[in-house]
Amino acid sequence: MSLWNTAPPRLRYEQAVLDVAIASADAVDTVATLARACASRRTTADRLLAAMSDRRRVARRHWLCAVLADIAAGTHSVLEHAYLGRVERPHGLPTPRRQLRSVGSSGTEYRDVDLGLLVIELDGRLYHETARQRDVDLDRDLDVLGEGRPTARLGWGQVYRRPCRTAVKLARILQLLGWEGKPTRCPSPDCAVATTVRAA
Structure with missing residues (x-):
């Protein structure tokens, strides 16, 4: 999940995106964070889904997976x-x-x-x-x-x-x-x- 062997240590991009999305209490902001990350071409919905599967506990996991599936199907904005x-x-x-x-x-x-x-x-x-x-x-x-x-x-x-x-x-x-x-x-x-x- 983290790149501790780098200087300074840092999170992988997908994990950082998920941190921001999960921390948001507003659904629109959550979708915007995920859609923006994928639209930037720095990651994909599939990579974000894979990163989320590495986490044992994720609030709203089912909903987040559904949002990422929609983004993978082509929805690029809130x-x-x-x-x-x-x-x-x-x-x-x-x-x-x-x-x-x-x-x-x-x-x-x-x-x-x-x-x-x-x-x-x-x-x-x-x-x-x-x-x-x-x-x-x-x-x-x-x-x-x-x-x-x-x-x-x-x-x-x-x-x-x-x-x-x-x-x-x-x-x-x-x-x-x-x-x-x-x-x-x-x-x-x-x-x-x-x-x-x-x-x-």
């Missing part, structure tokens, strides 16, 4: 992980390809959620958006539209505050584009999917 766990899975939306590499007008880019019929971009920026980044995002959306597919750009409100309503809206868009499935009701007693089904 918002992407929340989309998977709050919008996509509980409402039966189709499983996408994640972080799909493509070449656009601004060079190589990665699409957060590619459903074939629809591309979903998860914008986790809060108050530090720059005009240049916004311009790049608009170009990316145009590139996708040029392929004959729309882009749905989601932020914190759609994913954290209104996940059920967001799932209903995405399902409607997908159905208009040819998806033959239906969204499913999540465990929330006031899930918007149930309300929509009753209204229909």
Whole structure:
């Protein structure tokens, strides 16, 4: 676990990341720590899982393993992980390809959620958006539209505050584009999917 033969002694990167993630009482901060470590390419979800298996006692082990499995499947940010766990899975939306590499007008880019019929971009920026980044995002959306597919750009409100309503809206868009499935009701007693089904 530790590199005691080095001067000065230090923890392996994976163990240091796990220390920070486990010590955080906030789930969002925990996911952010793990996702950031993997996105930096200094480690991988599999290496973090292996490092965690070396520890006898880990609080929230099952949940941490699930988060790392999601990161290994392609969720690279807190918002992407929340989309998977709050919008996509509980409402039966189709499983996408994640972080799909493509070449656009601004060079190589990665699409957060590619459903074939629809591309979903998860914008986790809060108050530090720059005009240049916004311009790049608009170009990316145009590139996708040029392929004959729309882009749905989601932020914190759609994913954290209104996940059920967001799932209903995405399902409607997908159905208009040819998806033959239906969204499913999540465990929330006031899930918007149930309300929509009753209204229909």
